[in-house]
Amino acid sequence: xxxxxxxxxxxxxxxxxxxxxxxxxxxxxxxxxxxxxxxxxxxxxxxxxxxxxxxxxxxxxxxxxxxxxxxxxxxxxxxxxxxxxxxxxxxxxxxxxxxxxxxxxxxxxxxxxxxxxxxxxxxxxxxxxxxxxxxxxxxxxxxxxxxxxxxxxxxxxxxxxxxxxxxxxxxxxxxxxxxxxxxxxxxxxxxxxxxxxxxxxxxxxxxxxxxxxxxxxxxxxxxxxxxxxxxxxxxxxxxxxxxxxxxxxxxxxxxxxxxxxxxxxxxxxxxxxxxxxxxxxxxxxxxxxxxxxxxxxxxxxxxxxxxxxxxxxxxxxxxxxxxxxxxxxxxxxxxxxxxxxxxxxxxxxxxxxxxxxxxxxxxxxxxxxxxxxxxxxxxxxxxxxxxxxxxxxxxxxxxxxxxxxxxxxxxxxxxxxxxxxxxx
RNA sequence: GGAGAGGUGGCAGAGUGGCUUAAUGCGGCGGUCUCGAAAACCGUUUUGCCGGCAACACCGGCAACGAGGGUUCAAAUCCCUCCCUCUCCGCCA
Numbered sequence: 001x002x003x004x005x006x007x008x009x010x011x012x013x014x015x016x017x018x019x020x021x022x023x024x025x026x027x028x029x030x031x032x033x034x035x036x037x038x039x040x041x042x043x044x045x046x047x048x049x050x051x052x053x054x055x056x057x058x059x060x061x062x063x064x065x066x067x068x069x070x071x072x073x074x075x076x077x078x079x080x081x082x083x084x085x086x087x088x089x090x091x092x093x094x095x096x097x098x099x100x101x102x103x104x105x106x107x108x109x110x111x112x113x114x115x116x117x118x119x120x121x122x123x124x125x126x127x128x129x130x131x132x133x134x135x136x137x138x139x140x141x142x143x144x145x146x147x148x149x150x151x152x153x154x155x156x157x158x159x160x161x162x163x164x165x166x167x168x169x170x171x172x173x174x175x176x177x178x179x180x181x182x183x184x185x186x187x188x189x190x191x192x193x194x195x196x197x198x199x200x201x202x203x204x205x206x207x208x209x210x211x212x213x214x215x216x217x218x219x220x221x222x223x224x225x226x227x228x229x230x231x232x233x234x235x236x237x238x239x240x241x242x243x244x245x246x247x248x249x250x251x252x253x254x255x256x257x258x259x260x261x262x263x264x265x266x267x268x269x270x271x272x273x274x275x276x277x278x279x280x281x282x283x284x285x286x287x288x289x290x291x292x293x294x295x296x297x298x299x300x301x302x303x304x305x306x307x308x309x310x311x312x313x314x315x316x317x318x319x320x321x322x323x324x325x326x327x328x329x330x331x332x333x334x335x336x337x338x339x340x341x342x343x344x345x346x347x348x349x350x351x352x353x354x355x356x357x358x359x360x361x362x363x364x365x366x367x368x369x370x371x372x373x374x375x376x377x378x379x380x381x382x383x384x385x386x387x388x389x390x391x392x393x394x395x396x397x398x399x400x401x402x403x404x405x406x407x408x409x410x411x412x413x414x415x416x417x418x419x420x421x422x423x424x
Numbered sequence: 425g426g427a428g429a430g431g432u433g434g435c436a437g438a439g440u441g442g443c444u445u446a447a448u449g450c451g452g453c454g455g456u457c458u459c460g461a462a463a464a465c466c467g468u469u470u471u472g473c474c475g476g477c478a479a480c481a482c483c484g485g486c487a488a489c490g491a492g493g494g495u496u497c498a499a500a501u502c503c504c505u506c507c508c509u510c511u512c513c514g515c516c517a
Contacts, residue, residue: 041474045486052445052486055498059442075497243434243471374480375471 001361002103004034004096017106020113020323030099037092044085051078101211105358107323108295108332119322120335126306127315129339134402138342139393140273143169145404146422151273161263161271161278163389168422172395172408173281175415176388177256180283180308184385188304190254190285195234197257198225203237206363208329208355218260227260231284232382236359239288243375244367250289250297254385257282272343274389281388287381288365291357294379295332298354302334305350305383311411314394315339317346331356338390342397347390352383 007014011027018025054075061071112119143149148169154162165173184190204210204226209217218227228234235255244251259282270276285304289297302318309316319335326333330353337346357377360366366375399407405423408416 038474041486045474048486049484051497055442058497062442072497077497079497372480376480 001100001358002106003357003361004100007031007103008034014103014106017323018104020107020111021104021326021328022115022324023102023104025099025103030096033092033096033099037089037096040085040089040092044082044089047078047082047085051075051082054078101205101362104328105208105331105355107326108354108356110320111326111332112320112322114322115324117322117325120319120325121322123318123320123334125315125317126310127313127339129315130341130398132341136341136397136400137404138273139340139396142342142396142400142404142406143273146406146424148172148422149274161276163274163277163280168416168419169392171416171419172392172412172422173388175412176391177281177283178415179311179412180385181254181256183307183311184254184283184285184304187307188252188254188285190252190304193231193235193238193253193255195228195231195238195255195257197228197234197260199228199233199237200225203233203240203363206240207233207236207359208327208362209233212328216262216264218262228257229261230259230282230384231255231257232286235284235286236365236380236382237363239365239378240363242365244288244365244378246290246367246369249367249378250287250293253286255284255286257284259387274393275343275347277389283385283388285383285385288360288378289381290367291376291379294354294356294381297379298332298352298381301381301383302336302352305336305352305385308386308391309336309338309349312391312395312409314391314398314409316349327351327353329353329355329358331358336384336386338394340390340393340397342393342400347393349386349390349394350384353381355380355382 015027054071112121148167150164150166154164181192185192217229235253258279260279263276287297316336316338321333321335333351333353335348336350338349340347356379359380360377365378367378368375396406405421408420413420
């Protein structure tokens with residue numbers, strides 16, 4: 001959510017930002033409503049002040065056993081007026097709120113302006129793509145052959161878009177989670193969190209998934225609860241409605257969770273194997289920082305995510321996303337994409353976003369400086385560190401051997417009970 | 425799922441319609457005292473919004489006692505709905 005003061009004073013910048021994010025919003029209408037509401041508010045508050053003073057007087061008169069009939073009649077009338085005017089203020093307030101919660105975060109000045117993904121900029125790449133002396137297979141074929149991935153049975157159990165890992169495949173999944181968490185805790189100083197996988201509406205609102213993306217979420221008990229689409233939701237909401245101490249910042253959390261996404265409207269896209277599934281595992285990094293540090297912290301956060309791919313020696317590239325391609329709540333976002341030789345393209349394994357104070361405002365996450373009286377909103381950032389299925393894909397495809405076996409990356413061997421190769 | 429108790433300021437804890445827009449204690453902050461510290465004493469101590477203002481300083485106002493609604497001139501206090509926490513019972517990994 002943006003600050004109404006900011007919108008008032010920078011309406012043109014807000015309009016421009018909304019356009020850059022491909023979002024239609026009627027800022028002019030919002031400004032009119034805001035103006036109306038504030039002028040009404042002044043009148044209502046004056047009347048309430050009058051009522052408060054009169055009520056005190058009535059109290060005094062009653063205590064002294066005197067008659068307060070006249071003033072009582074007057075107050076009855078005044079109270080009705082207040083009620084009437086208050087209703088208008090509240091209804092304006094609701095209209096304003098409904099518009100406000102749908103205004104996206106504005107892109108940062110370093111975010112390239114462009115309507116879609118074709119305007120994303122590749123800013124770096126790492127690792128050499130392996131040259132194969134045989135035709136590399138796609139992961140689903142490798143996985144089915146080794147009997148470590150069973151998509152057919154997953155669809156029997158649940159439906160299309162689910163993965164069933166078996167034997168060394170299930171172990172690899174678990175090994176990756178453990179490796180990632182250990183790296184982020186031990187090398188990067190994040191605190192490990194194991195959050196609920198089901199959250200309430202307030203939490204989903206706080207991070208910005210609802211109302212805009214509500215249809216992409218799995219819900220429970222008639223939309224009272226939601227299966228989390230990412231650990232970002234429960235972890236960011238840890239500090240909802242809190243005032244953090246300045247010297248505790250930055251706060252860094254790492255959490256493994258499964259993620260549940262309906263992927264509504266994406267049928268037919270990225271359907272190969274387990275590239276796009278409704279349930280997947282992910283290790284997520286979340287930071288709460290002071291505003292002046294957030295862009296420095298954003299760069300560091302990107303490095304933390306990249307580190308995982310470096311450790312696994314998987315070739316990847318980093319994209320700086322264009323304004324039209326970044327999420328509703330983000331001001332700036334990098335995507336990390338890992339190389340998939342079997343599919344012959346890059347796959348997104350991480351989104352590293354700076355939300356500035358957009359989520360903090362929605363979730364009311366603040367901090368207080370020692371030097372100031374006023375509270376301020378923190379900046380929140382998060383990054384996948386990293387998503388599992390596509391990392392699993394990249395390992396199978398990049399480390400495949402001609403005989404169909406898969407070599408285990410060195411860093412994973414201790415997490416795989418010493419296993420060096422997955423063979424039939 | 426059933427029965428009961430309860431949700432008040434950072435914490436503890438008063439307060440059942442108007443001398444309470446919340447007592448008191450603890451903690452925090454500032455000060456006195458001290459070589460310094462402790463103790464003691466004095467002061468201070470929530471958040472949001474609106475208006476004035478160059479100002480997050482200051483002044484004035486409105487609101488908030490789990491959330492929402494109702495009664496009333498007036499609600500922390502009375503009524504209704506919901507949420508949460510705790511205790512006991514049932515079920516259960």
